[in-house]
Amino acid sequence: MRTISHWIDGKGWDAPAERTADVFDPSSGAVVARVALAGLAEIDAAVAGAKRAFAEWREVSLSRRARALFAFREGLERRKLDLARAISAEHGKVCSDALGEVARGQEVVEFACGIPHLLKGGYSESVSSETDVHSIRQPLGVVAGITPFNFPAMVPMWMFPVAIACGNTFVCKPSERDPSASLLMAELWAEAGLPDGVFTVLQGDKEAVDGLLTHPDVRAVSFVGSTPIARYVYETAAANGKRVQALGGAKNHMVVLPDADLEAAADAAVSAGFGSAGERCMAISVVVAVGRIGDELVDAIAARTRSVRVGPSLDDASEMGPLVTAIHRDRVRGYVDAGVAEGADLVVDGRGLQVAGHEGGFFFGPCLFDCVAPSMSIYRDEIFGPVLCVVRVETYEEATRLLSDNPYANGVALFTRDGGVARRFEHEVDAGMVGINVPIPVPMAYYSFGGWKQSLFGDTHVHGPEGVHFYTRGKVVTSRWADPARRGPDLGFPTTH
DSSP: OOEEOOEETTEEOOSOOSOEEEEEETTTTEEEEEEEOOOHHHHHHHHHHHHHHHHHHTTSOHHHHHHHHHHHHHHHHHHHHHHHHHHHHHHOOOHHHHHHHHHHHHHHHHHHTTHHHHTOOOEEEEEETTEEEEEEEEEOSEEEEEOOSSOTTHHHHHHHHHHHHTTOEEEEEOOTTSOHHHHHHHHHHHHTTOOTTSEEEOOOSHHHHHHHHHOTTEEEEEEESOHHHHHHHHHHHHHTTOEEEEEOOOOEEEEEOTTSOHHHHHHHHHHHHHGGGGOOTTOEEEEEEEGGGHHHHHHHHHHHHHTOOBOOTTOTTOSBOOOSOHHHHHHHHHHHHHHHHTTOEEEEOOTTOOOTTOTTSOOOOOEEEESOOTTSHHHHSOOOSSEEEEEEESSHHHHHHHHHHSSEESEEEEEOSOHHHHHHHHHHOOOSEEEESOSSOOOOTTSOBOOEETTEESSOOBSHHHHHHHTEEEEEEEEEOOOSSOOOOOOSOOOOO
16 A cells, blocks of 8 residues: 655655554545654654755745745646645545635745745944944744644645745645645655755654654744644744744634625525535634524525535535544534534534445535524534534624634624624724635735634744744844944943934
């Protein structure tokens, strides 16, 4: 059986793996490959190779770095369907959704192509007599990205284009559930002419994660995943002297006011709730129906939910594929069972779904709950599956209070025709990303992505301007080119004059 291994020093790692994990086809349930799990030798080799490469890559001109980014972008454009199919085969999301993931990652590559402009510093002439000051930003060194299973191409591309453009070398630790996309991107970097060691792939599990979090030559760590692991990554890496951005979980709410376009809101709820089988950190998992719109909204969402076509990820007729593993499918089923036991109204029940010819696949039908209370586990916890909850409130104030009380603050959405209320909402709501009549408010690459509260540990969001800031450190230079005539020492504190 095929073994998916590491990419170190510009080539595949061919040493035998002491430990491996199974890689599944979620549509059939079959084991299709094994992925090598890094131990101490592979971790050290990966970081050492990246450290050697940094010494030269940091000296490469901004123009040459930009050309490497442009070449990678062109290779990505040529191979995007191959990359999407690799994602679908191991993750389970349908191919059209995977192509969308690749496109959003490509936008960050295109943003990073502008690195000569993004790294311009400041300059002040004559801050004092014959003295000038200028600021520059310089790369950190070896940086690592620990990325999740749900976006095996897009999330790494939120990180490494900016990190590499800034002059760092990047070690990517992808999820062991869908590792092939990372190697395809490594091959694209090699075809683009990136020097060996600048981009590295280290496959693995917790041992690889801990190795990167504690390695003395890793200067910064970027992470996307669940809140408990994000907190662990942040605390461990920070305790080891590293810069950290750790993006955690979410419980994204979509507030629908009585004046909203009902059809548009129902379409948005189903699209944002069940796309990628709900395995998105920006999925809408709670619809907050305000006032009289509740009954009609639930009926409209239910009708659309029942019509979602669930099937194999590589079947063009499928709108929603399977969940990533059997264990995760069973966990989602457990939450649906708990919601029923706690008294929520299960309007659409997807637990009994079977896909003909794919009985071994990890399929789970979309579920819709109504009359959900904030005390219920299906409301409190991040389910990360195709489960949409409707909470009913009477007023706008109740809705915003519900959002404020939630420990997660990744993204929120408001559906309304009232511009004044929309402006008030975006000003008042506690969340890092806000959508107005947009259910999944993922920013474009030239803005930064990130939440608040327990959805982010660290103070820097991903990609965009904050990404450039995260992967560089500032330096201020004060220089004087005065008359060469010796003026003698002055032991006083320097002041402007």
